[in-house]
Amino acid sequence: MLQIADLRRVSENECYRAKVHFDARGAKFRMLQNCAVHTEHAVPQYAFVKSGVDIYTCPTCGCIMADLEFAHDQYEAAAYYTMAFKTRAAIESEWGFRWRYILQAIKRYAVAPRVLDVGAGNGYFVHLARTEFGLAADGLEISEAEASFAREMFGLELIRGDLSSLADRYALLTSFNVLEHVKRPVSLLEAMSERLEPDGHLILTTPNPACIHRRLLGLTRWNMVCPPHHINLFTRAALEEMLSRTGFEVLEYSTLSTYINYVRKFDTQSLVLRRAAFRALKSANLGADHFVVCRKRIQADTSAMH
Secondary structure, eight states, X not given: OOOHHHHHHHHHHTSOOOOOEEOTTSOEEOSOOSOSSOTTSOOOEEEEEETTEEEEEOTTTOOEEESSOOOGGGGGOTTSGGGSOOSHHHXXXXXXXXXXXXXXXXXXXXXXXXXXXXXXXXXXXXXXXXXXXXXXXXXXXXXXXXXXXXXXXXXXXXXXXXXXXXXXXXXXXXXESOGGGXXXXXXXXXXXXXXXXXXXXXXXXXXXXXXXXXXXXXXXXXXXXXXXXXXXXXXXXXXXXXXXXXXXXXXXXXXXXXXXXXXXXXXXXXXXXXXXXXXXXXXXXXXXXXEEEEEEOOHHHHHHTO
C-alpha cells in the first residue's frame, strides 16, 4: 500500500518546485483549495504539471488531483478507448477475462441480484452479466456515443443519464474505473448509496497509485495521471475513507491487473501467462486497480458514525 510518506518523497524527488499563483492585486494564492476526499484535510500541495494541467497531492490522504473541471466531450469521441475495439472478438480479448473474474466475485456475495453498472461504457460487462451469468443487469451511461456503440455491438439498450435520473433501487451496483473521472467523488458515492437497497453491495475499481507501474515509473510518468481524462486518483487510505464516510463497509480489498499487455503476444489461448501475472501482482497488492467489495450499512450503523 502506498503510504502518505511515499507521496511526500514523490513531491521532494520527482516533482517540480512548488508553483505560486497571484491574484489581480499580486497576492499569493493556491488554485486548488480542498482535497477531493475531505475538505478538512490539509490544503493540497502543488506537485507538477501534466498536459498543461496543475497536479496536486493531499498531505493527509495522498489523493492525487488535477486542477480542472469535468470535460464531457472526450467521452463522445469515436477513438475513446472503450469504443476503440470494433469487433466482438477484439472486445473479448481486451475485457473478457476482467469481467468474468468480477462476475464470479458477484456470485460470491449474491446469488441472483439485480445489478446496475454505473458508467457502463461499451456495454460488454452488462452483456456478459445477462447472457453468461443470468443476472438482471442494467447499464447506466452518460455518453450517447457509448450507448449507441452498445446498441450496435450487443443489441443492448443502456440507460442514458446519471444516477439522479433513476428512481429504482438495486441489490448490487458496480462502477469500474469511473470514480477517477469525476470532480466530486464523494457526491458520486453518496448517489450510488441512495440507489442501493438496504444492505446492498457496491463493487468498484479505480486506479491504484501503489501499483507496480507507478513504483517503477514514478508519479510524473505514471500513465494514470492523464488530465483531462482522470481528475482524481486515490490511495487505498483515501478510497476507504470516502467509502466509510458515505456509509459503506469494506468487505474485500485486493488489486486487479487484467490487461497485462506485455504478456499477450506470448500467451496461450487459455491465458496461462496473463493469469499467472494477475495472481502475482494481486498477491503483492501491486495490481493496476483497486478492487473493492463494499456493503451499504443499515441506517442505524450510519447514524452511529456521526
